[in-house]
Amino acid sequence: MQNVINGIPLWWYLFVAAALFCIGLYGVLARKNAIAMLMGVELMLNSVNLNLLAFWRYLAPGSQAGLAFAAFIFVVAAAETAVGLALIISAYRSLRSVDPEKLDQLKF
């Protein structure tokens, strides 16, 4: 197992990925715009990709599992955006707003 490549240890990547994940999560929870929330989710997905690729490069460069996993996540992220935007547009047509706080018809 090789924990330092080109002078960069594995945990640096993991740290950046974890930070990215937290920023994305904060974005989803704090933003008042559905599109911005979608962007937060994309950040979270990218942090996962960073994790996967770093683990793949450092721990298992011989296998393709990490690369395949990351490639699938690109596709899922694209599909997620398409589905999310479709729902946001459909909601905008009936609500004239993309602010999730306006979505308050359903409670208790």
Place this chain on the structure above:
Amino acid sequence: MGGFTQENVGEFLGILPEILMVLWASAILAIDLIAGKAIKRRVLGLLAAGGTLGILLITLLAQPAESQVVLGGLIRNDLYTTVFRVIFILGAALTCLVGIDFKPLRAGGEFFTLVIFSAAAMSLMAASNDIIMLYLATETASFTLYLLAGFQRGDRLSAEAGIKYFVFGAVTSTTMLFGLSLLFGLSGGNTNYAAIAQTVINPVLRVPVVLASLFVLIGFAFKTSAVPFHFWAPDVYQGAPTPVAGFISTASKAAGFAILLRFLMYTLPPGTSEPSLVWATLMQPLAILTMTLGSLFALIQTNAKRMLAYSSVAQAGYVFVGVSALALGVANRAEALAAVIFYLATYMLTNIAAFAVLGIIESRVGGTEISHFNGLARRSPYLALGMTAALLSLLGAPPMVGFVAKLIVFREAIGANLIGLVVIGIINVLISVVYYLNVIRAMYVERTEDEARPLYVPTPTGMTVMVTAAAVLALTVISTPFWELALQAARTFLGGL
């Protein structure tokens, strides 16, 4: 090199039901596009449901004698997978039938296509043997359900349900994915369940493994609407078109449990390491919270759809009692797993029937408040009878099959020495008497001005309600072969550990 060998055939048979479902769903979409107005939506829906039932038959015939791992380790095709496939396919077929005449939905070919796609993805969830497959199948199932929840175009509540479901779903599933990526690293770059299980057993890794498995558990808790990740459920079930709410609350929930068990039992088998002890212990508070909060919130609802939504949260709690028995019991592990499978299957039938009746009330009477059920027994005695059967089964009253299912789950929990859990479960069943009987009272006791006018019940939905209600009653008497089947599925599942 190349050629069509025996092995290829085995690989092909391993995912035959899913291939057929995707093909049939695409065919429905194509027929809708080509035929246009020439073919009625009703015919299209019947075609979708009929074809799905045909696939169900093929699934049963193509069932391999023993557990096999196909597609390079991505899929495990065993009796457990087949039993869950049957649950999902049956759920999809019933949802198509109920969706035909649910007016507000204006169900076109794309509705039936999405439902069948979703069932195919759920089957892959139950079959998954690799974290890549786990994630892809879960997301495919979720995406179709997000779209179905927001399907009622122009309806504010449906749009709101779609967005809420999407946002909660995207965040929790990405959190789950983050956990999976950590497990991928901790296992040194493995994605296969068995390979992960072998590496994470290392005691040095116990803290990060616990952390990663908690992340993954959040995703499953969302899918199964376990407290504290249940708050989307009532909103989504209430806002989503009623047949879709029936589908999400049954098939999707069953899929969540199928994958939860598959993943946790195969990567962290109970009793092998400290991280496995953590999730096994966590199942108990999850069961208690989910049962109790679900029942208490159902108690204060005046809207029948929202009441059924909270009731389905509570039902998930009872399933978690079975999961606790599976995780903590040693002697009766197979029986506990069989109890979970049996419970999920009977719950699927029952709840879809309840939502089907609710759908008729919504589109023909004009709302989903409990007061809209007033006098139903006089306007449509058969429908009222079907709803009564469904509600009594959800409650767990004899002679309905829900009684047998609850009895088995509690029996196995006692077998695993979880007496406290069973006591809390029984208290919750007693609470649930109030809110289920409330609807029955409205149907039989309350009066309404429209009593003289019989309620028009569309044939496909009416037939669905009658057949499922009859099944709910009949399954009590002939439960033994189905219990044996569930037990055999549980044994093959545990044999693959």
